[in-house]
Amino acid sequence: MNRYEQIQELAYKANMELPKLNLVIFTFGNVSASDKYLGAFAIKPSGVPYNELSPDKMVIVDFDGKVIKGKLRPSSDTKTHAVLYKECEDIGGICHTHSIYATAWAQAQRDIPIYGTTHADHKTVDIPCAPPMHDDMIQGDYEYQTGYQILNCLKEKNLSYKEVEMILVGNHAPFTWGKTAEKAVYNSAVLESIAQMALLTEQINPKAARLKDSLIKKHFERKHGPDSYYGQ
Amino acid sequence: MNRYEQIQELAYKANMELPKLNLVIFTFGNVSASDKYLGAFAIKPSGVPYNELSPDKMVIVDFDGKVIKGKLRPSSDTKTHAVLYKECEDIGGICHTHSIYATAWAQAQRDIPIYGTTHADHKTVDIPCAPPMHDDMIQGDYEYQTGYQILNCLKEKNLSYKEVEMILVGNHAPFTWGKTAEKAVYNSAVLESIAQMALLTEQINPKAARLKDSLIKKHFERKHGPDSYYGQ
Amino acid sequence: MNRYEQIQELAYKANMELPKLNLVIFTFGNVSASDKYLGAFAIKPSGVPYNELSPDKMVIVDFDGKVIKGKLRPSSDTKTHAVLYKECEDIGGICHTHSIYATAWAQAQRDIPIYGTTHADHKTVDIPCAPPMHDDMIQGDYEYQTGYQILNCLKEKNLSYKEVEMILVGNHAPFTWGKTAEKAVYNSAVLESIAQMALLTEQINPKAARLKDSLIKKHFERKHGPDSYYGQ
Amino acid sequence: MNRYEQIQELAYKANMELPKLNLVIFTFGNVSASDKYLGAFAIKPSGVPYNELSPDKMVIVDFDGKVIKGKLRPSSDTKTHAVLYKECEDIGGICHTHSIYATAWAQAQRDIPIYGTTHADHKTVDIPCAPPMHDDMIQGDYEYQTGYQILNCLKEKNLSYKEVEMILVGNHAPFTWGKTAEKAVYNSAVLESIAQMALLTEQINPKAARLKDSLIKKHFERKHGPDSYYGQ
Secondary structure: OHHHHHEEEEEEEEHHHHHHHOOOOOOOOHHHHHHEOOEEEEOEEOOOHHHHHHHOOOEEEOOOOEEEEOOEEEOHHHHHHHHHHHHOOOOEEEEEOOOHHHHHHHOOOOOOOOOOOOHOOOOOOOOOOOOOOHHOOOOOOHHHHHHHHHHHHHHHOOOOOOOOOOEEEEEOOOEEOOOOOOOOOOOOHHHHHHHHHHHHHHHHHHOOOOOOOOHHHHHHHHHHHHOOOOOO | OOHHHHHHHHHHHHHHHHHHHOOOOOOOOEEEEOOOOOEEEEHHHEEOHHHHOOOOOEEEEEEEEEEEOOOOOOOHHHHHHHHHHOOOOOOOEEEEEHHHHHHHHHHHHOOOOOOHHHHHHHOOOOEEEOOOOOOOHHOOOHHHHHHHHHHHHHOOOOOOOOOOOOOEEEEOOOEEOOHHHHHHHHHHHHHHHHHHHHHHHHHHHOOOOOOOHHHHHHHHHHHOOOOOOOOO | HHHHHHHHEEEEEHHHHHHHHOOOOOOEEEEEEEEEOOOOOEEOEEEOHHHOOOHOOEEEEEEOEEEEOOOOOOOOHHHHHHHHHHOOOOOEEEOOOOOHHHHHHHOOOEOOOOOOHHOOOOOOEEEOEEEEOOHHHHHHHHHHHHHHHHHHHHHHHHOOHHHOOEEOOOOOOEEEEOOOOOHHHHHHHHHHHHHHHHHHHHHHHHOOOOOHHHHHHHHHHHHHOOOOOOOO | OOHHHHHHHHHHHHHHHHHHHHOOOOOOOOEEEOOOOOOEEEEEEEEOOOOHOOOOHOEEEEEEOEEEEOOEOOOOOOOHHHHHHHHOOOOOEEEEOOOOOHHHHHEEEEEEOOOOOOOOOOOOOOEEEOOOHHHHHHHHHHHHHHHHHHHHHHHHOOOOOOOOOEEEEEEOOOEEEOOOOHHHHHHHHHHHHHHHHHHHHHHOOOOOOOHHHHHHHHHHHHOOOOOOOOOO
């Protein structure tokens, strides 16, 4: 298996997880897997149902969004993926879904407050919601600009893509990423749980308070800090 | 396979998708597939459980609602289907379910506001909710009048059935349609997602705003405009 | 198969539907099937998981609640079933679950308002919620009294058990019945859908109005009236 | 099978129930099974997906939280389990999940009010929510302190761990226990149902009242009292 086939295989497997995790219906959602050495990523072809996918149908695209290999048209969100890979060199996989609860928060244009340790196990901050773009950006190269809208939002909030591997794009839906495509999908599923729990928390107690800093720190560090003791 | 058998096959397959997509329980819901050349459609028999269906049990009905072929009684909603086929020559399939979230919006008698791109990917307007009928229409030929209630609602809101392939009938439930029966079922599943997301959006942010026009236009056109770049 | 074995078979099959329809977890819920001629019914044994049930484990009980056949102890709700069979001669099956949404309405001690045609297809009135019993009834023969609490509630609201085949027992959970055990289970699943839709309707529109009388009449009669045209 | 292997087997089986009961995704959640005679318990290894578990991968730990047998690192929550086993001699199994509804109540920092008989069948009191710990406890031996936070909460509310086999840890998630690991898992699933029903009850009727004492007593005693008549 050459390096192109390797990222096709990774992207294929990661895409196939989306329906199993109830994150998509029909052809919604797309995952890509990248190879820094190749300067390219493999991504789901546009509008093809999951049960018709195969590794060789994954389209190979460079970090400027240009198709390198593949007969099918890549996902319509391809340029957003390209921008993120180009600007964030440690990202190995990106996932985009319209999962129900995370998308509802995006539509509501609210950051998801950190209410508990399920959230803190993964992120130390509220899940950011990038504002909808200005009209000229929308009318221009929309998907390309979506990538920069994500990066600008992180920058404004002084967040690193390495720490916050998930974002809501206002009025649209979530994007998540990680060192691998598999991790990006994992982050999408975790985000969906966090999004549902946060809404329920506010319904149970409209005055629920954000998690206090000591607990945020503790839970994040036990999973991700230098002295982490989670996992093998 | 003759043309009658072809639409029976299409209607059968489309009906069988409804329980898989969690859009119906028991015998709720019905899908039909039409053939303009025959001036007829095939529709689910009334009250027969999905696991007892077969293509030959689909009842053939003309566009006036008269049964042409089949030993079983057609769906009690047959005349609503007939009216829509008669008045809208480009419809090839119609789907009616009592799916939970879309039906709740119908019972609440509210249009579903367009809150995000999941909605805009499919429709550029709020999903219309037709008002309940006047009592004389209800006491008359009820299912026939339901068809006209749908058409009158589209007309009053200045909407074409070609652009808006889904509607809520107030106090009742959704009807969706499309060029094929398969597309009509697809629209029912998309509507159910949109309906759930819209309610959650309002719960997360009671002041959530409708999607702005530039985003509505962009998302609809990338899927359906002359320069669309979604799908293969 | 003798008549005892026949109702054991019917009760067994009906009980096995409960986990498939997501109406119960673990050993929650019970269904019985009766035979007027025998003056007896078969009911689930108490506390036995569904996957360990078999027809011969169904306990045979008379209409006074006395065990006639069977080595296992019958459901703890047996006397409630017995009272209903004794007082309502046309009931052939009874179902009791703690399904999530119907139970929540029972806990909220509210009748479920008739908001749409899904409800009207089955019942012409709000689903009644019987008030919790007086303390002396609770401390006495509790399950026996539960049966009379149900009957008294129907009487006070001037409802016949033949028309309203479902009730909520306040602070407890739903009971449903029908001509057969299968129909009783069907009614429990329909009730769960109606209960969920009604809550969502109120969340979407807190001022949602009850269905108007003409629509209630039309939908009920097309399924159940003398000129009904639903089913085969 | 020796005694160590026996608790490994029990812990393995109980852990495997968690994804089937929809109480966890990925590697969230952990169950342990203890043996008083050994003064040890078997617990899920940290961060290992459920479909990669096997009985021999369960880690054996003593009641001070020290690993006795096993090559893998035990669950990061191990010390909480150890404290509970050490202080409560009749506990044979402990379960910790981040199930959606119970976790939302924990995040909302509210006890779950007893609204119905589903709750009373299992507990006679509101499900307690322990307050988040003081910062010095969090910064110290966090998981160890979590165990004492649970015990202190029960003590302050004058509750026995034998009667109340479930608790919410504020801002975190539920812990449940029982005479066996299987029972601890059962309690987690029951708690999740109770948590969902309680939220829905408040949404249906914001003024819903707690269950009255006579009903609480009756339902608990028919399942657990000296004259209980539930089960075989």
